[in-house]
Amino acid sequence: MTNRAQAQHCDVAVVGSGVVGLAAAAGLALAGHRVTLVRREPAPPARGSDPAWDERVYAVSPASRALLEALGAWQRLDHSRVAPVYDMRVYSASELHFGAYETGIEALASIIEQDNIAQALEEVVRDAGSVTQLVAEVTSVDLVTDFCSAALGLGSGVRLQARLVVAADGADSPLRTMAGIGFEEQVYPQRALVAHLATEHSHRDCAYQWFGDHGILALLPLPPAGSGAGLGRCSVVWSAPTALAEELARATPEEFARRVQAACGAALGTMTPLGPVLGFPLRRRIAATLLGPRLALVGDAGHLVHPLAGQGLNLGLGDITDLVAALKRAGAPDGDDPGRRLRLLRYQRARALPIAAMGTTTGALQQLFDPATPDALGSLSGAFIATRELGWRVLEHAPVLKRMLIARAIG
Numbered sequence: 001m002t003n004r005a006q007a008q009h010c011d012v013a014v015v016g017s018g019v020v021g022l023a024a025a026a027g028l029a030l031a032g033h034r035v036t037l038v039r040r041e042p043a044p045p046a047r048g049s050d051p052a053w054d055e056r057v058y059a060v061s062p063a064s065r066a067l068l069e070a071l072g073a074w075q076r077l078d079h080s081r082v083a084p085v086y087d088m089r090v091y092s093a094s095e096l097h098f099g100a101y102e103t104g105i106e107a108l109a110s111i112i113e114q115d116n117i118a119q120a121l122e123e124v125v126r127d128a129g130s131v132t133q134l135v136a137e138v139t140s141v142d143l144v145t146d147f148c149s150a151a152l153g154l155g156s157g158v159r160l161q162a163r164l165v166v167a168a169d170g171a172d173s174p175l176r177t178m179a180g181i182g183f184e185e186q187v188y189p190q191r192a193l194v195a196h197l198a199t200e201h202s203h204r205d206c207a208y209q210w211f212g213d214h215g216i217l218a219l220l221p222l223p224p225a226g227s228g229a230g231l232g233r234c235s236v237v238w239s240a241p242t243a244l245a246e247e248l249a250r251a252t253p254e255e256f257a258r259r260v261q262a263a264c265g266a267a268l269g270t271m272t273p274l275g276p277v278l279g280f281p282l283r284r285r286i287a288a289t290l291l292g293p294r295l296a297l298v299g300d301a302g303h304l305v306h307p308l309a310g311q312g313l314n315l316g317l318g319d320i321t322d323l324v325a326a327l328k329r330a331g332a333p334d335g336d337d338p339g340r341r342l343r344l345l346r347y348q349r350a351r352a353l354p355i356a357a358m359g360t361t362t363g364a365l366q367q368l369f370d371p372a373t374p375d376a377l378g379s380l381s382g383a384f385i386a387t388r389e390l391g392w393r394v395l396e397h398a399p400v401l402k403r404m405l406i407a408r409a410i411g
């Protein structure tokens with residue numbers, strides 16, 4: 001039920017306070033829009049001086065770093081907890097190496113805890129001045145209220161009228177559902193397990209990934225774990241076939257560390273746990289469109305991809321860069337009507353290729369290395385595996401192709 005006495009107005013209503021929603025609120029406010037951020041939970045208190053490590057970490061690409069810098073969030077990170085990635089080694093039957101040096105960039109990525117990024121963005125949003133924050137659940141959406149605005153019904157009784165609604169409400173996006181936007185979905189026969197481990201040997205600022213019957217195992221570098229716990233600290237993201245994932249989820253953290261150590265051939269020596277093991281389902285979900293009348297989907301609400309390339313958040317931050325740019329009128333100051341269809345179409349066009357490319361690449365790689373794929377090919381399985389390994393070797397000796405792949409991953 002709406003309450004006319006509690007009607008509020010803004011230029012842009014951003015729904016969802018994950019990293020993408022916070023970046024949207026910050027970016028749109030800095031571009032001159034009056035923003036209302038609708039969030040389920042109040043902003044968390046500032047992090048203490050030495051908070052527990054957050055198991056959820058992101059490989060943040062140089063393009064995402066550029067956005068965070070432009071928003072002033074990069075400068076507010078706790079940099080003692082950020083690790084650069086200078087090299088990446090990917091193993092199947094042979095090894096592929098990607099290097100920042102040979103690519104001519106400072107680092108391939110930066111590994112950052114979710115809490116660290118979120119806290120920095122919370123500060124930017126708090127200090128932005130033109131962001132109003134409402135703690136409430138969106139319960140209804142009326143995208144055709146009139147020709148000038150859309151309306152959100154909030155659980156708090158407030159009716160929020162906005163010229164543009166930005167849905168940053170995650171993979172299960174209630175707004176996407178309420179707007180009647182469908183999606184294409186693929187449920188992967190895998191589950192991701194993530195944990196932090198101390199390692200006997202240093203990772204030497206290198207990210208590692210192994211493709212095999214065990215699924216896809218990635219080790220991401222983190223700052224050292226301190227004396228006595230080994231030389232290195234790394235984040236494990238193990239996308240394991242369902243049966244194995246269930247077995248690993250039942251294991252103790254110590255047993256999980258031993259299994260990781262065995263699966264990667266003790267590449268970093270003995271491994272010991274530094275915290276719990278978390279599990280995530282793996283799906284690909286691509287929305288049929290990023291747009292509704294006066295509505296734009298961003299982040300996982302628009303596209304959920306397999307984490308094997310570590311690109312989901314980067315894709316979402318790319319949405320924010322392109323959305324902010326699309327809402328600007330060429331040669332005119334910001335402002336005016338951010339929900340104009342032409343501007344939204346500009347946003348959708350800019351995102352079409354990156355989203356299609358990432359969805360297709362991660363899906364194809366997952367399938368290429370899914371142990372079930374050769375089984376399904378029967379007598380052709382030997383040829384399939386040989387061709388796959390040949391492609392891998394060709395890529396390692398094709399620097400131009402490798403540079404193209406890196407450009408796609410960092411851009």
Ligand SMILES: Cc1cc2nc3c(=O)[nH]c(=O)nc-3n(C[C@H](O)[C@H](O)[C@H](O)COP(=O)(O)OP(=O)(O)OC[C@H]3O[C@@H](n4cnc5c(N)ncnc54)[C@H](O)[C@@H]3O)c2cc1C
Pocket residue numbers: 015016017018019020021038039040041057058059060136137138139168169170171173174175192193194237280298299300301307309310311312313314315316
């Ligand atoms: C194992 C794993 C590893 C990953 N590693 C990487 C990586 O290395 N690099 C990378 O780029 N990406 C990575 N990703 C992907 C990344 O986690 C996601 O793409 C990213 O978190 C999506 O952010 P988001 O803000 O769009 O959505 P979310 O983080 O899901 O946030 C959605 C927000 O909306 C709120 N919300 C929902 N409904 C409502 C409502 N009705 N009203 C108000 N608020 C609402 C929720 O409470 C939440 O705060 C990984 C993913 C997994 C599973």
